[in-house]
Amino acid sequence: MQFSKDSLYNNPLDQITPFRFDEAVVDVFPDMIQRSVPGYSTMISAIGLLAARFAQDGSRCYDLGCSLGAASLAMQQQLKARQCQIIAVDNSEAMVNRLRNGLQSMPEINLDVRCADIRDIDIENASVVVLNFTLQFIPVEDREALLAKIYRGILPGGLLILSEKLAFDDPRQQNLQTEMHHLFKKMQGYSEMEISQKRTALENVLIAESFTVHQQRLTRVGFSSVELWFQYFNFSSMIALK
Ligand code: GEK
Numbered sequence: 001m002q003f004s005k006d007s008l009y010n011n012p013l014d015q016i017t018p019f020r021f022d023e024a025v026v027d028v029f030p031d032m033i034q035r036s037v038p039g040y041s042t043m044i045s046a047i048g049l050l051a052a053r054f055a056q057d058g059s060r061c062y063d064l065g066c067s068l069g070a071a072s073l074a075m076q077q078q079l080k081a082r083q084c085q086i087i088a089v090d091n092s093e094a095m096v097n098r099l100r101n102g103l104q105s106m107p108e109i110n111l112d113v114r115c116a117d118i119r120d121i122d123i124e125n126a127s128v129v130v131l132n133f134t135l136q137f138i139p140v141e142d143r144e145a146l147l148a149k150i151y152r153g154i155l156p157g158g159l160l161i162l163s164e165k166l167a168f169d170d171p172r173q174q175n176l177q178t179e180m181h182h183l184f185k186k187m188q189g190y191s192e193m194e195i196s197q198k199r200t201a202l203e204n205v206l207i208a209e210s211f212t213v214h215q216q217r218l219t220r221v222g223f224s225s226v227e228l229w230f231q232y233f234n235f236s237s238m239i240a241l242k
Pocket residue numbers: 021033064065066067068069070071089090091092095116117118119131132133134137138
């Protein structure tokens with residue numbers, strides 16, 4: 001797959017429109033997520049390892065909000081010899097088309113790629129469910145119903161991996177962690193203007209919540225244990241066990 005360097009916010013824009021996962025974003029997506037999410041590669045590799053540990057033969061592994069399939073491919077790599085079906089879902093046609101095109105040159109990789117809203121699909125017979133930086137784009141009022149559906153679709157002994165940008169109740173932490181994330185982005189080559197314009201584009205599109213809010217909601221829908229396994233500034237990944 002051919003991709004470009006992310007320079008979407010490199011010029012001053014008269015009007016900053018709300019962020020969308022369109023063709024322009026797809027074109028730069030691997031570079032954008034790698035340079036914007038601290039620890040992204042570490043989380044992707046760990047999703048593969050967790051899938052190897054939790055996937056049950058004859059079951060399904062879901063990658064919800066799969067974008068270009070990084071988490072699905074990490075799972076597939078670890079589950080080659082196993083009888084599991086990997087289902088990758090995204091509602092951005094641009095993402096799904098690019099993923100499907102890319103998979104044409106990898107006939108050995110068997111992914112079931114679906115273009116759908118994850119709030120509308122059935123989740124069944126799942127041993128592993130991944131929400132890698134997707135829940136944060138779902139309207140807050142729809143999150144509990146989605147997580148409850150996921151819980152019901154997970155087999156006993158299964159898990160949900162939930163990666164999210166975090167918010168903090170203490171304003172000092174909120175400011176510090178945000179500032180450190182911006183320093184991380186600067187270190188990755190983004191300018192102040194790019195950081196600031198992207199931040200504006202994501203306002204009201206990406207709604208971050210605190211770990212406590214996530215933990216309490218996951219517990220409410222039925223998960224018996226919810227812990228953070230990774231955090232790098234305000235970017236985190238949680239494990240929720242059924
Ligand atoms: C990765 N998981 O590389 N239904 C389906 N997909 C959705 C929905 C929805 N309702 N809302 C948003 N998306 C990936 C990265 S990116 C995170 C995930 C980021 C999709 C959206 O189209 C996009 O592809 C993805 O969720 C979020 O591991 O860019 O920060």
